[in-house]
Amino acid sequence: MPRAVPRRLAALAIAGATLAGLAACAAPDPGPEPTQTTDATAAPLFASDEEALEAAVAAYEAHLATTAAILADEVEVDAIRHVSSPEYGEQRVSELTAFLDSGLRASGDVVIDTTSLIERHSTEDEAVVSIYACQDVSGTVLSNSEGEDVTPSDRDDRVPLVLEFRGASNDLRLSGNELWSGDNFC
Incomplete structure:
Protein backbone atom coordinates (compact mmCIF):
# COMPACT_ATOMS: atom_id res chain seq x y z
CA MET A 1 0.00 0.00 0.00
CA PRO A 2 1.52 3.44 -0.88
CA ARG A 3 2.77 5.42 2.12
CA ALA A 4 0.45 8.37 1.28
CA VAL A 5 -2.69 6.31 1.85
CA PRO A 6 -1.88 5.47 5.51
CA ARG A 7 -1.04 9.17 6.10
CA ARG A 8 -4.40 10.27 4.71
CA LEU A 9 -6.21 7.61 6.67
CA ALA A 10 -4.24 8.50 9.80
CA ALA A 11 -5.29 12.12 9.37
CA LEU A 12 -8.89 10.99 8.90
CA ALA A 13 -8.64 8.83 11.98
CA ILE A 14 -7.18 11.68 14.03
CA ALA A 15 -9.63 14.27 12.74
CA GLY A 16 -12.48 11.83 13.31
CA ALA A 17 -11.38 11.32 16.91
CA THR A 18 -10.42 7.72 16.54
CA LEU A 19 -8.90 6.91 19.91
CA ALA A 20 -8.70 8.22 23.55
CA GLY A 21 -6.11 9.16 26.30
CA LEU A 22 -4.81 11.87 28.63
CA ALA A 23 -1.74 14.20 28.65
CA ALA A 24 -1.03 17.83 29.60
CA CYS A 25 -0.85 21.01 27.52
CA ALA A 26 -1.74 24.71 27.74
CA ALA A 27 -5.38 25.75 27.38
CA PRO A 28 -6.53 28.06 24.61
CA ASP A 29 -7.71 31.54 25.34
CA PRO A 30 -11.40 30.75 25.78
CA GLY A 31 -12.47 34.27 24.91
CA PRO A 32 -15.66 35.45 26.56
CA GLU A 33 -17.15 33.55 29.47
CA PRO A 34 -19.22 30.50 28.47
CA THR A 35 -22.82 31.36 27.93
CA GLN A 36 -26.01 29.64 28.89
CA THR A 37 -29.34 30.39 27.30
CA THR A 38 -32.55 28.64 28.07
CA ASP A 39 -36.21 29.05 27.41
CA ALA A 40 -37.71 31.01 30.27
CA THR A 41 -40.05 28.12 31.07
CA ALA A 42 -37.45 25.36 30.83
CA ALA A 43 -35.07 24.39 33.59
CA PRO A 44 -31.41 24.32 32.54
CA LEU A 45 -30.17 20.84 31.67
CA PHE A 46 -26.91 21.47 33.55
CA ALA A 47 -26.58 23.15 36.93
CA SER A 48 -23.15 24.63 36.12
CA ASP A 49 -20.50 25.08 33.47
CA GLU A 50 -18.37 22.50 35.29
CA GLU A 51 -21.19 19.94 35.11
CA ALA A 52 -21.64 20.57 31.37
CA LEU A 53 -17.88 20.24 30.73
CA GLU A 54 -17.71 17.04 32.78
CA ALA A 55 -20.61 15.51 30.84
CA ALA A 56 -19.01 16.49 27.51
CA VAL A 57 -15.63 14.99 28.47
CA ALA A 58 -17.32 11.75 29.59
CA ALA A 59 -19.26 11.61 26.30
CA TYR A 60 -16.11 12.13 24.26
CA GLU A 61 -14.20 9.49 26.19
CA ALA A 62 -17.05 7.04 25.49
CA HIS A 63 -16.88 7.98 21.80
CA LEU A 64 -13.11 7.45 21.75
CA ALA A 65 -13.38 4.09 23.53
CA THR A 66 -16.00 2.89 21.04
CA THR A 67 -13.93 4.15 18.12
CA ALA A 68 -10.84 2.38 19.47
CA ALA A 69 -12.77 -0.90 19.77
CA ILE A 70 -14.01 -0.52 16.18
CA LEU A 71 -10.55 0.27 14.81
CA ALA A 72 -9.08 -2.70 16.66
CA ASP A 73 -11.79 -4.80 14.95
CA GLU A 74 -13.33 -5.77 18.31
CA VAL A 75 -16.88 -4.46 17.69
CA GLU A 76 -19.03 -3.70 14.67
CA VAL A 77 -18.85 -0.24 13.08
CA ASP A 78 -22.51 0.43 13.89
CA ALA A 79 -21.59 0.65 17.59
CA ILE A 80 -20.48 4.24 16.94
CA ARG A 81 -24.14 5.21 16.55
CA HIS A 82 -24.66 4.66 20.30
CA VAL A 83 -22.20 7.44 21.21
CA SER A 84 -22.89 9.87 18.34
CA SER A 85 -25.77 12.08 17.34
CA PRO A 86 -27.82 10.53 14.50
CA GLU A 87 -26.30 12.74 11.78
CA TYR A 88 -22.74 12.53 13.06
CA GLY A 89 -23.15 8.78 13.62
CA GLU A 90 -23.86 8.33 9.90
CA GLN A 91 -20.72 10.30 9.03
CA ILE A 118 -16.70 27.16 24.91
CA GLU A 119 -20.44 27.40 25.50
CA ARG A 120 -23.50 25.56 26.64
CA HIS A 121 -27.14 26.21 25.95
CA SER A 122 -30.43 24.41 25.78
CA THR A 123 -32.99 24.15 23.06
CA GLU A 124 -36.53 22.91 23.70
CA ASP A 125 -35.48 19.39 24.63
CA GLU A 126 -31.73 19.03 24.39
CA ALA A 127 -28.49 20.44 25.66
CA VAL A 128 -25.82 21.69 23.28
CA VAL A 129 -22.28 21.84 24.68
CA SER A 130 -19.11 22.92 22.86
CA ILE A 131 -15.61 22.43 24.26
CA TYR A 132 -11.94 22.80 23.37
CA ALA A 133 -9.75 19.74 23.90
CA CYS A 134 -6.25 18.52 23.14
CA GLN A 135 -6.17 15.02 21.69
CA ASP A 136 -3.02 12.93 22.03
CA VAL A 137 -2.56 10.02 19.61
CA SER A 138 1.12 9.39 20.40
CA GLY A 139 0.17 6.08 22.06
CA THR A 140 -1.47 4.68 18.93
CA VAL A 141 -0.12 2.49 16.17
CA LEU A 142 -1.56 2.02 12.69
CA SER A 143 -1.09 -1.43 11.15
CA ASN A 144 -1.73 -2.67 7.63
CA SER A 145 -3.45 -5.94 6.71
CA GLU A 146 -0.13 -7.79 7.16
CA GLY A 147 0.19 -6.45 10.71
CA GLU A 148 3.08 -4.12 9.79
CA ASP A 149 3.36 -0.77 11.56
CA VAL A 150 2.47 1.92 9.02
CA THR A 151 2.14 4.79 11.50
CA PRO A 152 3.30 7.94 9.68
CA SER A 153 6.48 9.26 11.27
CA ASP A 154 5.44 12.84 10.51
CA ARG A 155 1.96 12.78 12.05
CA ASP A 156 0.95 15.37 14.62
CA ASP A 157 0.78 13.48 17.91
CA ARG A 158 -1.28 16.20 19.63
CA VAL A 159 -4.05 18.11 17.95
CA PRO A 160 -6.36 20.89 19.15
CA LEU A 161 -10.06 20.16 18.65
CA VAL A 162 -13.41 21.87 18.93
CA LEU A 163 -16.03 19.31 19.94
CA GLU A 164 -19.80 19.68 19.98
CA PHE A 165 -22.27 17.51 21.86
CA ARG A 166 -26.06 17.25 21.83
CA GLY A 167 -28.56 15.38 23.94
CA ALA A 168 -29.97 15.12 27.42
CA SER A 169 -27.72 16.03 30.32
CA ASN A 170 -27.37 12.34 31.18
CA ASP A 171 -26.93 11.25 27.55
CA LEU A 172 -24.76 13.71 25.60
CA ARG A 173 -23.49 12.41 22.28
CA LEU A 174 -20.77 13.73 20.00
CA SER A 175 -22.33 15.74 17.18
CA GLY A 176 -19.24 17.38 15.69
CA ASN A 177 -15.46 17.26 15.76
CA GLU A 178 -13.25 19.82 14.05
CA LEU A 179 -9.58 20.62 14.15
CA TRP A 180 -9.04 24.03 15.78
CA SER A 181 -8.01 26.45 13.04
CA GLY A 182 -6.26 28.98 15.29
CA ASP A 183 -2.94 28.76 17.08
CA ASN A 184 -2.24 25.27 18.37
CA PHE A 185 -3.03 25.37 22.10
CA CYS A 186 -1.83 21.83 22.76
Missing part, protein backbone atom coordinates in the same frame (compact mmCIF):
# COMPACT_ATOMS: atom_id res chain seq x y z
CA ARG A 92 -18.59 8.28 11.47
CA VAL A 93 -19.92 4.95 10.14
CA SER A 94 -18.83 6.01 6.66
CA GLU A 95 -15.37 7.19 7.85
CA LEU A 96 -14.71 4.13 9.98
CA THR A 97 -15.91 1.74 7.27
CA ALA A 98 -13.52 3.35 4.77
CA PHE A 99 -10.67 3.04 7.27
CA LEU A 100 -11.34 -0.65 7.91
CA ASP A 101 -11.98 -1.42 4.23
CA SER A 102 -8.50 -0.06 3.47
CA GLY A 103 -7.05 -2.90 5.53
CA LEU A 104 -5.78 -0.62 8.27
CA ARG A 105 -6.27 -1.20 11.97
CA ALA A 106 -5.37 0.95 14.95
CA SER A 107 -4.32 0.02 18.44
CA GLY A 108 -3.32 1.93 21.54
CA ASP A 109 -4.82 4.80 23.47
CA VAL A 110 -5.96 8.19 22.34
CA VAL A 111 -6.44 10.59 25.21
CA ILE A 112 -7.79 14.09 25.67
CA ASP A 113 -6.83 16.76 28.14
CA THR A 114 -6.74 20.51 28.55
CA THR A 115 -10.45 20.72 28.10
CA SER A 116 -12.36 23.96 28.50
CA LEU A 117 -15.94 24.95 27.89
